[in-house]
Amino acid sequence: MLDANREDLVLGIVGAGLMGRGIAQIAALAGIEVLMFDLRAGAAEEAKAALEQTLSMLVDKGKLSADERAAAAGRIVPAAALGEFARCHVVVEAIIENLDAKRDLFRQLEGVVGDDCLLASNTSSLAVTSIAAACRLPERVAGFHFFSPVPLMKIVEVIEGVLSAPWVGETLTALARRMGHTPVRAKDTPGFIVNHAGRGFLTEALRIVGEGIADFATVDRVLRAAAGFRLGPFELLDLTGLDVSHPVMESIYDQYYQEPRYRPSPIARQRLAAGLLGRKSGRGFYVHADGKPQTPPAPAAPALRDVAIWISARDGAAHSALAQRLKAAGVGLDRGARPGAESVCVVLPLGVDATGAALDEGLDPTRTVALDPLFLDRQATLMCTPVTAVEARDAAWAALAATGLPVSVIHDSPGFVVQRVLAMIVNIACDIAQQRIATPQDIDRAVTLGLGYPKGPLEMGDALGAATVLGILDAMHAFYRDPRYRPSPWLIRRARLGVSLLTPEN
Secondary structure: OOOOOOOOOEEEEEOOOHHHHHHHHHHHHOOOEEEEEOOOOOHHHHHHHHHHHHHHHHHHOOOOOHHHHHHHHHOEEEOOOHHHHHHOOEEEEOOOOOHHHHHHHHHHHHOOOOOOOEEEEOOOOOOHHHHHOOOOOHHHEEEEEEOOOOOOOOEEEEEEOOOOOHHHHHHHHHHHHHOOOEEEEEEOOOOOOHHHHOHHHHHHHHHHHHOOOOOHHHHHHHHHHOOOOOOOHHHHHHHHOHHHHHHHHHHHHHHOOOOHHHOOOHHHHHHHHOOOOEHHHOEOOOEEEOOEEOOOOOOOOOOOOOOOEEEOOOOHHHHHHHHHHHHHOOOOEEOOOOOOOOOEEEEOOOOOOHHHHHHHOOOOHHHEEEEOOOOOOOOEEEEEOOOOOHHHHHHHHHHHHHOOOOEEEEOOOOOOOHHHHHHHHHHHHHHHHHOOOOOHHHHHHHHHHHHOOOOOHHHHHHHHOHHHHHHHHHHHHHHHOOHHHOOOHHHHHHHHHOOOOOOOOO
């Protein structure tokens, strides 16, 4: 086994672009000699000059001493030809995301490096096994997937292909730690961990918009305010660019043989065709000015009227919390077992739409609205039936706004916005665990560090309650009759047992 902590370790990097430079920076700062090569003449020298400038900036910010800067810069050596990689112990490729190009490069490297040199690909979407299969010694090939910008994104996926020897994954794990990054181990499957786990957030948000339930800005606003995401899904798509995000959606969907959970949206394909890429094109889901999205303001709440609000008591805890908040705001409440003839009815369903909840409770759907019971201390998402009277909607809207909560009004949908998106995020993570792609702990580490979610998806599921997530999915599956919403066996069993979703199997 190669010792990743040996003092004389030499790391070769092929590709002097943004990713290659980032890997070179963290390796040089970790005391590793780095050889950089790029097919474009002068690119490696340009990369070294740019890295020297970056290191100088770190000195100016007090994050590095002048001596540390000089030592790190001295460890970065541009290579004029691949032949100089003969003395490398590890080589990482960070070239174009093209299978044939990567296979060709690895075949060239095998003619240069020693048989004990580890070869790693920074691929984000290609099968590591497919790259390795073209090599003379496929057992020494693995994936080493960093995220951009590498120095700031302290996560790296270590992917072992079907042919990878055990020592390869162990060496890359140790090397990642030496370079100050958190390694997570994954099987060689489409999307690995991070890109796989991210399908629920984006594709479900696109489906909500596609069904006419809410617009882009409302979905983003709700998921930021209620669920604590730093960026809403459409803000994130604009940041990364649809030219990057949509092909990944299609690739993972196709690689999983059209698995419904990963189904892309025609909305994204259409906007990509129109050149609405996001920040890089100046217009995406939002118009961008000076690199910032111009977010439309939330609609103003109607004026408060003297109308009694009746709250369903089926969810006792949510009923009590909402009644207390409305009473404190001076809103009149109808405390009868059944609503009065003039009262506005508020139901608090999980996984069920406003229409279904109203009919299940025998309420008049023309004066019934639904309120998402999740995260009611942060955000109110109000949902109407197709026949809810405008006066009833506005009365409930004004009453909720009087409590100081931000209010978003959407059309009828099983699971509102937050319930749908969180349930999909949790369910996909459960299936990643079920397939043994990664450990539950590595799934949560990868997602929090790689995607910046407020919690790991399995921890998120535990916070909501596995039984609650299962109930939401079951209700959505029953309504849509779409296998997209079928619950993972991992979730079903842990909900029935009443144990954490992070509980591994023996």
